[in-house]
Amino acid sequence: GAGVSQSPSNKVTEKGKDVELRCDPISGHTALYWYRQSLGQGLEFLIYFQGNSAPDKSGLPSDRFSAERTGGSVSTLTIQRTQQEDSAVYLCASSLALTGGRSQPQHFGDGTRLSIL
Amino acid sequence: SQQGEEDPQALSIQEGENATMNCSYKTSINNLQWYRQNSGRGLVHLILIRSNEREKHSGRLRVTLDTSKKSSSLLITASRAADTASYFCATARVYNFNKFYFGSGTKLNVKP
Structure with missing residues (x-):
């Protein structure tokens, strides 16, 4: 596709369930x-992947949150044992390689709106 | 914690007027970026200004950067109703330019 794609666009789940974005x-x-x-x-900020380098996980709020990126492309954010305070919009962004001390503009998806009941 | 803070939190103007939003930050930066977010959508990149630049233009947008005051401003000239959105600044620090810190945004309403 032309842009960053996120799924699902909306997710409603019960407290204590696991979710994958x-x-x-x-x-x-x-x-x-x-x-x-x-x-x-x-x-x-939650987490950042750059090529084959180890991800920067410094923004993950607790060990219930994890993310992986398979084959350098698709990424999945997993939240285990969801809590009501996890309710938010989760946004993904991608950019070209960061080299030579130069940041690149980020391209965002429209997000997943997560609601924990 | 967030690095940039926008001011004002909300701004309402008439179509055709200019809109000015400010961003202040706390630590030395590699660059600063401005993004727009329409309701229910992701962010769209507007402009990037590096720490050694003082001003940049893109169409009706003008961004200034004052590193001595640790502040930036975004000026939208001749605003249109379609400019109604939230505007965020994002900073990249000197030694970690691949990690971005976003402010809480300015909500701009342009009345037709």
Whole structure:
């Protein structure tokens, strides 16, 4: 596709259940980010993948959160034993390779709106 | 914690007027980016300004950066109803330019 694709667009689940959120980045983008956005707030960094390097997991709020990126493309964010405070929009972004000390613009998907009952 | 903070939190103007939003940050940066977010959508990149630049233009957008004051401003000239959105600044630090810190945004409403 032309842009970053996220699925599902909406997810409603009961407290205590596990959820998986998927992100398909733009083809050729080696950098991939996950963010969390609470209602009316800015973006909270969760995790970052760059090529084959070890991911930067410093933003994951607890060990219930994990993410993987298979084959350098699709990424899955997993939240185990969901809590009500996990309710938010989860945004994925991808960008070209980060080299030479230069950041690249990020391209965002439309997010997954997660609601924990 | 978030690095950038936008001001004002909300701004309402008439079509045709200029809109100015400000962003302040706390630590030295490699670059600063501005993004727009329409309701229910992802963010769209508007402009990137590097720490050694003072001003950049893109169409009706003008961004300034004052590293001595640790602040940036985004000016949208001759605003249109379609400019109604939330605007965020994002900073990349000097020694970790691949990690971005977003502010809480300015919600702009342009009335037709």
